Amino acid sequence: MSDCCSVPSDSADPRARAEMAFTVVAPDQSAAADDCCSTNGGETSTAAAPQAATVQHCPVCGKRGKKVDTQTVKAMLSVSLEEIRPVGYRFCRTEACTVVYFAEDGSQVFGETALREQVHQKHLDAEDVFVCYCFRHTPGTIREEIMITGESTAVARINAGIKAGQCACEVRNPQGSCCLGNVTATVKRVQAALEPMAAD
Numbered sequence: 162m163s164d165c166c167s168v169p170s171d172s173a174d175p176r177a178r179a180e181m182a183f184t185v186v187a188p189d190q191s192a193a194a195d196d197c198c199s200t201n202g203g204e205t206s207t208a209a210a211p212q213a214a215t216v217q218h219c220p221v222c223g224k225r226g227k228k229v230d231t232q233t234v235k236a237m238l239s240v241s242l243e244e245i246r247p248v249g250y251r252f253c254r255t256e257a258c259t260v261v262y263f264a265e266d267g268s269q270v271f272g273e274t275a276l277r278e279q280v281h282q283k284h285l286d287a288e289d290v291f292v293c294y295c296f297r298h299t300p301g302t303i304r305e306e307i308m309i310t311g312e313s314t315a316v317a318r319i320n321a322g323i324k325a326g327q328c329a330c331e332v333r334n335p336q337g338s339c340c341l342g343n344v345t346a347t348v349k350r351v352q353a354a355l356e357p358m359a360a361d
């Protein structure tokens with residue numbers, strides 16, 4: 162089998178390996194796996210294979226992932242933690258990308274269905290997906306408050322909760338860090354969407 166593709170085998174393009182290993186993310190890879198020597202067309206797909214062991218970019222969307230503590234991945238996964246490996250993990254925040262976490266060795270990805278929570282970054286304006294996981298604010302609750310009172314107290318309440326030591330972003334929020342930036346952005350989006358209605 163080894164002399165089939167006598168490409169000087171660096172053997173592991175981590176991006177290719179990740180895609181092959183996880184058919185959930187790349188459902189149409191089965192055909193590609195068969196044409197072992199794809200010299201048809203002379204296209205060598207060695208698109209910038211990183212030599213470094215640390216994969217910083219999402220194997221599916223190619224955007225740089227944010228490093229997360231393994232504790233966060235453990236807290237968020239709904240699958241057996243036997244899946245957890247002694248590698249670093251990163252969070253993909255690209256809205257249209259199916260990947261939530263990927264391993265820094267490029268060999269493993271977890272999509273949203275492997276998590277206990279829906280992920281704000283993948284559903285920015287969904288009414289019922291948390292933007293603040295500790296104090297349970299959603300775009301829907303934020304919008305409701307603004308419609309009733311004309312303003313949002315979400316940021317102030319989150320700040321008060323942080324001061325009181327009540328937050329647990331590292332185990333509650335899929336991004337593993339404070340949600341305040343996301344909440345501020347959500348409040349602005351909700352206000353902007355409501356303004357044309359108020360002007361009538």
Ligand SMILES: [Zn+2]
Pocket residue numbers: 219220221222223224253254255258259260
């Ligand atoms: Zn991605």
